[in-house]
Amino acid sequence: MTSTAPAQEWPADVRTLAIDVGGSGFKAAILDPAGAMLTERVRVETPYPCPPERLMSSVVDLTQDLGHRDRVSVGFPGLVRNGKVRNIPSLSRTAYDGDTDPALEDAWRGFDLAGALTEAFGVPTKVANDADVQGCAVVSGEGFEFVMTLGTGVGTALFLDGRLLPHIEGGHAPFRKGDTFEEQLGNVARKQIGNERWARRVVEAITAYDRFLFFDTIHVGGGNAKHLDPADLPHKARIVANTAGIIGGVRLWDLDA
Structure with missing residues (x-):
């Protein structure tokens, strides 16, 4: 998990754009401070092959009509450290149930996902493994x-x-x-x-x-x-x-x- 911005004070009505990146679909919604959805959950099928640039454009397109957000949280199906992707089995395949593609592995390895998403959305962004994010909601x-x-x-x-x-x-x-x-x-x-x-x-x-x-x-x-x-x-x-x-x-x- 990582943040591209230092700790800061958020407004009482802070709006969080939460994105769940999965091997079969990308899902997103705007949440209120208590975690309740302020918008309908939107979803799109995961595109394959899915190098970093295609993931970026897909999630930006998916969320552009959800409205104002103060910050972004992303659950990612792989290992992320200091905002950079270390391992991502599902998106390193050319098809959903296909074999690992060395070129896609290379494209993802070391990619600064947190930095790229912060630039794309224009607000502070955190990226964590998707199981970590899910755990935050249920433990x-x-x-x-x-x-x-x-x-x-x-x-x-x-x-x-x-x-x-x-x-x-x-x-x-x-x-x-x-x-x-x-x-x-x-x-x-x-x-x-x-x-x-x-x-x-x-x-x-x-x-x-x-x-x-x-x-x-x-x-x-x-x-x-x-x-x-x-x-x-x-x-x-x-x-x-x-x-x-x-x-x-x-x-x-x-x-x-």
Whole structure:
């Protein structure tokens, strides 16, 4: 997570443009200080291939009619440090379910996304991993909380007593049969094996994560969480609304950058 501007005082009615960048769609809305949507949520399909310049033009076009904003929060499906992209599996593909393209990897690696978006929008902008942003909206602030998002891939975030911890790509950790969590639980795998088998894998993954994280609570979100039955999940797990990916954009500004 990063900010391109120093800490500042915001008006009591501060308006935050929150953008959720996903492998299948870009979503956005203007939020009030409490995280409630002041506008309808707008959405556009993720364009492929999607180098940095195409993402920039897409999100600017998507949000141009939403009205005044004082600041911008962006949830991004990859590893971002100091505003620069370090790893972005989903947008390094030429197609949604395609193979990684070396040229796209090179285009994204080191790209100053926070700086580019600040210039494009003309207001202070923060960029964080999308699971981190979703976690900002749903964690209780009590104990060690783990966030897992299920969508194109698998996102993870860690919070201790409400404080966002440094981001790690937990979806890339080894899981089963030589595959990572992302390879076994991503959207391509879900379509291949069907929702029922996939849901059983999710339960197995939650148990596997708990063996080395020892979390107090796991919050399961993302677009594919709708395929899960809460009654089938371990007692420490709860399913959260997919809108958290946008709503967390307000709380992101309350955390230390």
